[in-house]
Amino acid sequence: MSIGNSPEDERPFDDVTDVSDVPEKPRTSIGRALRQARTAAGLTVDDISTATRVRIAIVHAIEADDFAPCGGDVYARGHIRTLAKAVHLDPAPLIEQYDAEHGGRPAPTPAAPLFEAERIRPERRGPNWTAAMVAAIVAVVGFVGFTVFKGGSGSGAEAQVAEGATPTQSRSASPGDGDGKTSPKPDPTESAIAAAPQDKVTVQVSAVNGRSWISAKDHSGRLLFDGLLKQGDSKTFQDSSKINLVLGDAGAIQLYVNGKKIEDDFQPGAVERLTYTKGDPQVG
Structure with a gap:
């Protein structure tokens, strides 16, 4: 009987596998x-x-x-x-x-050279088209506003004819008896009545007794005028077949249709909707 290690403990370690020889498990892609x-x-x-x-x-x-x-x-x-x-x-x-x-991240660009390159790079600026457009729009708006203001402050007594019609009488304010009121517009002359075209309907609206809002449209519904007539002002409208009117204060308005005076007894403050054709004066 021997003392010490058993024969099995003394056998060589040839069958022990080296850890370095074990193949590494491939990494999942x-x-x-x-x-x-x-x-x-x-x-x-x-x-x-x-x-x-x-x-x-x-x-x-x-x-x-x-x-x-x-x-x-x-x-x-x-x-x-x-x-x-x-x-x-x-x-x-x-x-x-x-x-x-894949080779790692790219090396960062040094800050100093980049800064120097940006600093010495000449700055090129193109034309500022936005500022130019804004300036042009402001100029156009200012010109239109000035034109409107100029036209509104002028003589409102000039008659305007829609659709390029023949010109009508212009009314100029004349002083009254010292109270600042304008004198009523006289009835149209025979020559003015004869000048009304026979192939069109001609309507003249005159604010002889005060001011009144009026609206005028042609036969197709196109708006010819929409605004306020001050006392003494006059508007003339023409169309090939029909004129539609809305009078805000009919009592202040005197109408001439195709050169003839309309004798309807409009009441002050009354709103009237009227239609005139080439065969009038007859209220449509």
Whole structure:
């Protein structure tokens, strides 16, 4: 009987495997890891594309470890990070694996040279078209406003004819008996009545007894005038077949249709809707 180690303990250790000789288990690729996580989550490629807004073709390419369709390392890292979050994977290890397999991140550009280059670069400025357009619009608006103001402050007694009709009598305010009131417009002369065209309807509206709002439209409904006639003002409208009038205060208005005076007894403050044709004076 021997004292010490047993024969089994004294046998050589030749059958012990060296740890360094054990082959390392291959690392799962980025695309395969993303595909397995997607499948485990029960999601399709369409589901991932809809959730992440990454195109289906790019999702298929990344899952096949083809990163060329991504358009560069920056976009590839962004897509990997987005897809990993969508399938509940930690994107950091996948980004590190991508950097290790594709050369790592590019070295940052030194700040000082970039700053110097930007500082010495000559600044080129094109014409400021926005400011020019604004200035032009302001000038046009100012000119139109001045024209409107100038026209409104002038003699409102000039008769205006719609549709390029023949000119009518103009009324000028004449002083009364010292109370500042204008004298009523005299009735049209025989020559003025004869000048009314026979192939058109001609309506003259005169505010002889006060001021009144009026509206005038032609046969097609096109608005010829819509505004206030002050006392002493006059408007003349012509159309090929019909004139439609709305008088806000008919009692203040005197009408001449086709050169003839309308003798209707309009009441002060009454609103009248009138239609005249070539065969009038007859209220339509």
